[in-house]
Amino acid sequence: xxxVEQHPSTLSVxxxxxAVIKCTYSDSASNYFPWYKQELGKRPQLIIDxxxxxxxxxxxxxxxxxxxxxxxxxxHITETQPEDSAVYFCAASAYSGAGSYQLTFGKGTKLSxxx
Amino acid sequence: xxxxTQTPKHLITATGQRVTLRCSPRSGDLSVYWYQQxxxxxxxxxxxxxxxxxxxxxxxxxxFSAQQFPDLHSELNLSSLELGDSALYFCASSExxxxxxxxxxxxGTRLTVT
Numbered sequence: 762x763x764x765v766e767q768h769p770s771t772l773s774v775x776x777x778x779x780a781v782i783k784c785t786y787s788d789s790a791s792n793y794f795p796w797y798k799q800e801l802g803k804r805p806q807l808i809i810d811x812x813x814x815x816x817x818x819x820x821x822x823x824x825x826x827x828x829x830x831x832x833x834x835x836x837h838i839t840e841t842q843p844e845d846s847a848v849y850f851c852a853a854s855a856y857s858g859a860g861s862y863q864l865t866f867g868k869g870t871k872l873s874x875x876x
Numbered sequence: 877x878x879x880x881t882q883t884p885k886h887l888i889t890a891t892g893q894r895v896t897l898r899c900s901p902r903s904g905d906l907s908v909y910w911y912q913q914x915x916x917x918x919x920x921x922x923x924x925x926x927x928x929x930x931x932x933x934x935x936x937x938x939x940f941s942a943q944q945f946p947d948l949h950s951e952l953n954l955s956s957l958e959l960g961d962s963a964l965y966f967c968a969s970s971e972x973x974x975x976x977x978x979x980x981x982x983x984g985t986r987l988t989v990t
Contacts, residue, residue, distance in 0.1 A: 807978050
């Protein structure tokens with residue numbers, strides 16, 4: 762099955778700096794790569810996603826890049842703010858049979874933005 | 877608010893007991909997914925249902941089972957509970973079974989086994 766590795770597990774940045782989180786996946790058939798943000802005790806919320814036919818996608822201060830050949834994708838947050846502090850999860854969607862797809866998540870990155 | 881509801885919010889029970897977690901998907905969503913999140917762990921996929929049928933199974937223990945009812949709500953049953961089952965249990969829903977569709981997460985049920 763699909764395996765998703767996420768690095769780093771923790772990341773501290775100064776307010777205003779950029780943060781980069783990287784993920785690799787194993788199943789070359791995976792075609793959908795969402796990123797979720799989870800604040801303490803809350804539900805994961807989708808912040809950005811990218812499909813396999815696109816190399817980069819940007820939404821204000823957040824961008825995601827995908828390299829299908831190398832099977833890795835990254836989340837970039839620019840001009841970080843204290844409210845960006847949370848755990849971020851990457852995921853990859855792979856076919857799981859019977860016409861269904863399954864999201865496999867990375868183990869998460871705890872981002873701390875220091876004011 | 878994602879539109880996905882889960883009850884109860886918190887559940888405290890003893891080892892060996894059985895509990896049922898409930899999830900109602902967003903209006904119009906046919907797929908329901910269950911995930912387990914232990915302390916400092918990522919989201920472990922348990923099982924998926926689509927329009928009442930089981931579609932995919934992940935790392936779900938034999939002591940755990942789930943079903944999706946005709947009104948599309950789903951229940952996750954956990955039996956013979958062990959201390960290690962303490963976790964946050966999320967359900968998520970999506971419109972279909974496609975791999976390129978967003979999954980919307982509910983607020984979760986925090987299960988504590990004592």
